[in-house]
Amino acid sequence: MPSNRRRTPITLTSLVVVLVLAAGGYLVHRTGDAAPTPGATAADGTGASRASSPTTVATTPTTATVPVPSSAPDPTGTADVATARRQLAALPVKGKAPATGYDRVGDFGTAWLDVDHNGCDTRNDVLARDLTDVQREGPCKVLRGALTSPYTGEHVDFVRGNTTSTLVQIDHVVALENAWRTGAQQLSQQEREALANDPENLFAVDGHSNAQKRSGDAATWLPAAAGFRCTYVAHQVAVKTKYHLWVAPAEHEAIARILDRC
Numbered sequence: 001m002p003s004n005r006r007r008t009p010i011t012l013t014s015l016v017v018v019l020v021l022a023a024g025g026y027l028v029h030r031t032g033d034a035a036p037t038p039g040a041t042a043a044d045g046t047g048a049s050r051a052s053s054p055t056t057v058a059t060t061p062t063t064a065t066v067p068v069p070s071s072a073p074d075p076t077g078t079a080d081v082a083t084a085r086r087q088l089a090a091l092p093v094k095g096k097a098p099a100t101g102y103d104r105v106g107d108f109g110t111a112w113l114d115v116d117h118n119g120c121d122t123r124n125d126v127l128a129r130d131l132t133d134v135q136r137e138g139p140c141k142v143l144r145g146a147l148t149s150p151y152t153g154e155h156v157d158f159v160r161g162n163t164t165s166t167l168v169q170i171d172h173v174v175a176l177e178n179a180w181r182t183g184a185q186q187l188s189q190q191e192r193e194a195l196a197n198d199p200e201n202l203f204a205v206d207g208h209s210n211a212q213k214r215s216g217d218a219a220t221w222l223p224a225a226a227g228f229r230c231t232y233v234a235h236q237v238a239v240k241t242k243y244h245l246w247v248a249p250a251e252h253e254a255i256a257r258i259l260d261r262c
Contacts, residue, residue, distance in 0.1 A: 156206050184245060
């Protein structure tokens with residue numbers, strides 16, 4: 001009997017140890033299920049672990065948050081109509097100031113400057129941007145190229161030369177005289193030179209359209225290619241917004257009418 005009494009505590013102690021070890025193994029197994037598998041990707045394909053913290057996800061750049069530059073003309077003829085409508089609604093509407101004292105070179109600088117300091121003047125920058133099959137002399141000077149004029153849709157071959165260069169011209173979407181009469185007189189010389197060389201205000205076009213437009217606004221001249229008109233007036237509104245210009249009443253009505261059809 002004394003011998004049996006001594007065995008009982010030992011047996012109970014062993015049983016307790018076994019139960020504790022079993023419970024510990026179960027907990028370890030459950031914890032392992034919650035841990036992320038190295039290299040696993042989330043369902044959206046971003047490569048983020050399911051255990052990634054909210055802070056990490058929020059600071060990861062995505063395509064939706066990266067601004068898209070809009071300096072170049074849109075060859076498809078599309079435009080951000082909603083933005084253009086909002087900007088147009090915010091522009092002051094009043095009559096044009098007199099053109100008295102207007103001097104293209106004196107007020108807006110020599111054509112063409114190198115305002116972005118890339119070593120090339122603005123004309124060559126725009127030709128290189130808008131033409132295809134570009135051939136250069138050196139890093140800047142465009143000698144040849146092909147243009148599909150956004151104002152007409154026609155194909156124009158550009159060949160640099162005294163009698164051929166004018167077939168392709170650089171148009172100021174907001175004509176400089178129009179800018180002068182709608183607020184640019186109040187800008188500094190540096191701001192006016194920036195406006196005259198702003199890529200958003202410049203298209204390479206066929207020479208005939210540029211000569212026909214002269215200093216016209218949307219109320220007096222529009223591109224013959226109707227499919228490009230939304231982009232054209234959207235650029236005008238964006239430029240006038242950027243440089244704190246205003247629109248004349250007839251100009252405002254013409255732009256609004258075009259945007260309503262886009």
